[in-house]
Amino acid sequence: MFQTTRQRIGRMGRAVLLATALGGLAAAPAGAQDAFPSRPVKILIPTAPGGNMDTLARIVAEKMTASWGQQVIVESRAGANTVLATTAVAKSPPDGYTALFTLSGFVQNLVLMPSPPYKVADFAPVSMVAVFPIALAANANLPANTLQEVVKLAHEKPDTISFGSYGVGSGGHIIGEGLNKAAGIRLNHVPYKGEAAAFPDLVSGQIGLAYGSTGFYSSQVGTGKVKLIAVASPKRLKAFPNVPTFAEGGYPDVNLAGWGGMLLPAATPPAIVDKYTAELRRIVALPEVQARILQLGFEPAGTTREEFAQAIAGDIQRWGAIVRANNIKLE
Template sequence: MFRHADAIKRIKVGDDVLRIKHQASRIARVVAIAVAGLSIHHGAIAADAWPAKPIKVIVPYTPGGSTDTVARVVFEKVSQSLGQPIVIENKPGANSTLGVGVVARSAPDGYTFVSVLAAYSANMSLYSKLSYKPTDLAPVAEMAELPLFLFSSKKLPVKTVAELVDYGKKHPDTLTFGSSGIGSSAHLTGERLAMESKVKMTHIPYNGSAPILPALVSGEISMAFDPLLVPMPHVKSGKINVLAVASAKRWPSEPNIPTMEESGFPGFVMSSWTGLLAPAGTPQPIIDRMAKEIAAATRNPDVTKKLTELGFIPVGGTPEEFRKLIERDTSRYGQIVKAGKITLD
């Protein structure tokens, strides 16, 4: 009898334990669901309250350059739409890696961004070690494309890309090309032309893009890939020549200039671009909101007019589209850097 009662007691205790365990499990599931719900809605809440204070966009180049210009034109309109000031802070140095590194280490709260050029992709291969990793930054949106045109000195007796290549083969070691610096889009585009044409072309790096035009006019360099705005008036006045544009399509305002593809180099599309990055971990709803604001700004007639006059093609787009562009150019520039044994270390 004692054993029977003891057994019943153990069974009841066991039932109580099971019931307690079941209740604990159910509570744990409820808590987990609640936490998950909070996580899901955290970004949305942050986006709803954002922006509650001024936003900072770091431009890792000097004032007045292409990245700086696009950032100021686009974010003036974005600021009006968001109802908060957007402060542009120039932090040049180390081929843009200094400013990018600052943002990579910034709080991912939606109040710090960095505007970059295509050099951001090239730097992944140009430096053996950077102060940041690609995973430290999140793509927001491409803002504008910057087509590169091939200009040549009048002292070079050529008016087409085919004539340029032919001249280079007949006069070895004579062709030179300038750029705004080692690792710039213009530099790597010139290297690609040299590789694909199998013509030796000596690179002459300058401290920025300003000295390139005088060097072209004087004949100090044979040619250069450069945006349209500054050199084109000198083409019109007969001081230099323009041979082609390294974009997928001809430039609307200059339809007589052929593309590099039309000039005998299939797939030769090497336009630069400018876009926006955020610190990794920035709430996705904030990134998406900023991307939409940028897209709306680039569609604004005043912004479109200003950017087009400066030689840019307004783009706008999604974070995913910008991510794919960065990955594509990281691979493309990486191949050129490796083949040309180019380094900035």
């Protein structure tokens, strides 16, 4: 009935060992997260190698490699309108070793596709790294130099002016149709396979207007063959201080800039997500990185994860409103 001292000590010892073991198990995930990363990290991008998106991702990966002491590899998984890379990351183990560095097509797919193969809830937003302003360019000889003059010309010559975009359902296409609706005009849409493909027709005058990234047009404006009418951006760009935003031109609802940002699988431990966010914000704040982002025609962002999540939610509403109003669908 009564326990001997040795029995009590034995039971106490076993209890201590059990508690220690359980404590070790409970602490293991935190310890593993603190040690992250302990092996190479892979960043998937949804665009082809060699483009501005690839360049930006490699700028970030280079700095992460130096800081984390593990190789951070950028891998292109282009195709299916950014869906291939996006779904691959959504299905990856949520351990932080596979990240998605994507652009605002991530949101546009959600409002363009009747049954998107992924949803926002599949991801943990990390940080918006840069804003990708979208420019409206015009043939140098088009008799309009401002957004108001473009609208006036379109009213005077209905159905005679076309605008090119870098694809059906692209940001340029959506903004162009949104401007049509908001201004009560009819600029005819001509989709191209990329902004570079539209450029020869813009220069020749086959189309009067074209949408594209400011990074692309920053190297074209100096030729004197094209001019910038407006930019979709939260504010005027340092590279083009005299070019107003769509909001300044009287059309705030179509002032929708693109972006580049990082996301992780939804179930990634918060400590790892926070580590990514802190690292990206540190990198974007570096003067040399800001200079390179501006050279690409982008604007540095470096948001918190909460700010990025709010931006994604807002974009779904704003892009979605234009898509629904104009019945835009992916072909």
